[in-house]
Amino acid sequence: MPFQIHAISPTLFAPLFALSDTELASRKARRMTVTEHPGTPCRVSLADAQIGETVLLLNHWHLPSQSPYAASHAIFVRQGVQQARPTPGEVPEVLLSRLISLRVFDDSDMMIHADAVEGTALPEALTEALGLPGAEYIHLHYAKPGCFAASVTRA
Secondary structure: OOEEEEOOOHHHOHHHHHOOHHHHHHOOOEEEEOOOOOOOEEOOOOOEOOOOOEEEEEEEEEEOOOOOOOEEEEEEEEOOOOOOOOOOOOOOHHHHOOEEEEEEEOOOOOEEEEEEEEHHHHHHHHHHHHOOOOOOEEEEEEOOOOOEEEEEEEO
């Protein structure tokens, strides 16, 4: 089953870059300078930030539902980057190069399946997961830190 990976829209975060560090802290966010590459995956560009780049580390509600699986976690976003728009079936390098947790949800936002795979195995794993009975969408997480990476739907 063909899949489509979705990055987060930059419009959610653009105004935050103009805030002071104190204002960011009041929103549980921090401005940081990247010190290693790879290691700071942006959820807007679906690429690792470069050394010296400024990013925001903030909490993002990636599953703001009424189900028991409602969830948020820390994510990095880069300033001034375009939203990644992978073509159907394309897996960005930032996902291919890491251990990824797949969480498969139904139309009631209930998790019906979960797995962890090397990023290079994502194309097959996503195709299989979307073929499961009741599968509506998938959330990808970077397995080691556990933070949200991207969402996936049928193409």
